[in-house]
Amino acid sequence: MEPSRAVEKSSPSVPGPGREPAGDEVWARTGLKARLNWLRAGVLGANDGIISIAGLVVGVAAATTDSTAILVAGLAALVAGAISMALGEFVSVSSARDTERALIAREQAALRADPEGELEELAGMYRAKGLSPHTARQVAIELTGRDAIAAHLDVEHGLDPEDLTNPWHAGLASAVAFVAGAALPLAAMVLSPPEVRIGVTFVAVLVALTVTGSVSAWFGRAHRSRAVLRLLVGGALAMAATYGIGALLGATVV
Numbered sequence: 536m537e538p539s540r541a542v543e544k545s546s547p548s549v550p551g552p553g554r555e556p557a558g559d560e561v562w563a564r565t566g567l568k569a570r571l572n573w574l575r576a577g578v579l580g581a582n583d584g585i586i587s588i589a590g591l592v593v594g595v596a597a598a599t600t601d602s603t604a605i606l607v608a609g610l611a612a613l614v615a616g617a618i619s620m621a622l623g624e625f626v627s628v629s630s631a632r633d634t635e636r637a638l639i640a641r642e643q644a645a646l647r648a649d650p651e652g653e654l655e656e657l658a659g660m661y662r663a664k665g666l667s668p669h670t671a672r673q674v675a676i677e678l679t680g681r682d683a684i685a686a687h688l689d690v691e692h693g694l695d696p697e698d699l700t701n702p703w704h705a706g707l708a709s710a711v712a713f714v715a716g717a718a719l720p721l722a723a724m725v726l727s728p729p730e731v732r733i734g735v736t737f738v739a740v741l742v743a744l745t746v747t748g749s750v751s752a753w754f755g756r757a758h759r760s761r762a763v764l765r766l767l768v769g770g771a772l773a774m775a776a777t778y779g780i781g782a783l784l785g786a787t788v789v
Contacts, residue, residue: 574708574754575754576624576628576704576705576706576708576709577708577709577711577712578747578751578754579709579712579751580624580708580709580710580711580712580713581712581715581716581747582716582744582747582748582751582766583616583620583713583716584613584616584617584620584712584713584714584715584716584717584718585716585717585719585720585740585744585747585770586740586744586766586770586773587612587717587773588609588612588613588716588717588720588721589720589736589740589770589773589774590773590774590776590777591609591612592608592609592720592721592724592736593724593733593736593737593774593777593778593781594777594778594780594781595608595609595781596724596732596733596736596781597733597777597778597779597780597781597782597785598781598782598784598785599785600729602725602729605724605725606721606725609717609720609721609724610721612717613713613714613717613718613721616713616717617710617711617713617714617717618710620709620710620713621706621707621709621713622706623709624702624706624708624710625702625703625705625706626702627705628700628701628702628705628706629702631700632700632701632702635694635699635700636699638688638692638694639684639688639694639696642684642687642688642691643684645687646683646684646687650683653679653683654675654676654679656687657675657678657679657686657690658671658672658674658675659671660690660691661674661675661690684696685697716743716747719739719740719743720736720739720740720743723735723736723739723740724736733778736774737771737774740770741767741770741771744763744766744767744770745763745766745767747766748762748763748764748765748766748767749763751766
């Protein structure tokens with residue numbers, strides 16, 4: 536069974552000669568990559584909670600100084616957003632898990648149908664990574680004897696059959712993180728004096744986004760300052776836009 540074009544473009548799970556394994560490769564081989572999916576979902580959920588609820592309460596506060604109205608609107612959006620985030624993450628990760636299970640079933644069927652051909656395929660993949668034909672075949676034989684399915688899934692798809700993604704973890708983490716992130720701008724808004732509540736919320740949100748942006752950059756092995764800057768600009772624009780709409784509508788109503 537020949538690997539798909541998408542698989543050929545994926546990062547190999549075994550480093551070639553003279554090449555240090557990248558961070559994601561280490562995570563995949565040690566089983567950490569799938570277990571950290573819920574942490575990634577949590578970071579994204581927190582960002583969404585901070586920005587979406589901050590934009591909403593700033594917009595409402597620009598239209599009215601009624602603390603009860605701001606609190607009710609913020610709590611309603613918090614609950615709806617948490618449910619939406621959890622459901623979306625659950626469905627997304629469930630789809631990924633279904634794909635992983637399909638890959639496992641396909642490899643199992645291929646190994647039952649043509650074990651010798653699959654062994655040769657595995658050896659060929661290791662030759663493509665730079666191993667000599669003799670060494671590649673020996674590696675393939677040893678890995679096949681230990682766990683043939685795991686060997687093929689690792690080299691072809693970077694997948695560990697014992698470490699599949701968990702949609703429940705991702706959904707719960709996303710919902711909890713959304714609530715935690717949303718609680719910050721909501722609390723800053725309703726607990727601050729009316730004359731400074733928008734400014735306090737604006738500053739609190741930018742500080743929170745700096746933290747979550749840094750964590751997100753660490754998870755994604757990305758450039759920290761660029762990741763933080765994107766979040767800060769996006770959050771500031773969201774609050775500015777909703778403030779303008781709230782102020783316009785509030786003035787119109789009055």
